[in-house]
Amino acid sequence: MPPEERFVCRFAAEPPQDALPYGRWAERLTEIVRDATAELGAEVGELVFYPDRTWESVTYVPVTAPTAGGGEVFGFVDFARADEETPEPHDFDATVDEAESAEAGETLDLNQEVIGHWRGEQGQVAEMTLVWGRALVPNGAIVTAELGGVVVDQCHLDDGRFTLIAPDAYRGDELEVALWSSAGVELARESIYEDEDADEA
Secondary structure, three states: OOOOOOOOOOOOOEOOOOOOOOHHHHHHHHHHHHHHHHOOOOOEOOOEEOOOEEEOOEEEEEEEEEEOOOOEEEEEEEEEOOOOOOOOOEEEEEEEEEEOOOOOOOOEEEEEEEEEEEEOHHHOEEEEEEEEEEEOOOOOOEEEEEEOOEEEEEEEOEOOEEEEEEEEOEOOEOEEEEEEOOOOOEEEEEEOOHHHHHHHO
16 A cells, blocks of 8 residues: 555544443542532533543543533543553543533534653654533534544534534644545534634634
């Protein structure tokens, strides 16, 4: 095969390893998230968890929850998985913030957070970005992250939810998220900057 024209990291994160949190595991994550949301001073409703992704030995479990004011809290719990020295998940932390809820007419409800960087050729640096959300249109099966027309990550929907870890803001390209049917038909596509672009307009 010929050399790649666009040298960028692809599929850097592990695919989801576990089912969506439930039972005692969900209770533990909920406690961690609620401790973090208490600092926001917002009254938070039921938490919704998203598929886990692991990158550079850190596992991320994104979360969203409605607020009493009609908005939404979004964020993630990150931790180190069990290993030979520590037989249980450890080093838990949570990052949360507030945003407006998805607007009518949107096809994908997206949240994102930069969690690291990847150095490419000629000093170019990509922002490794955690992206999570929900498909707001029916019949979706898988979501891809694309940078400059190259698929750099993908995730199967789990109860309509997905999580991606992908490079962004690299060589002038910005990350796009696309929703596909099981037959490979594109159902929706949005830039992770769409809300910002709309605000500027």
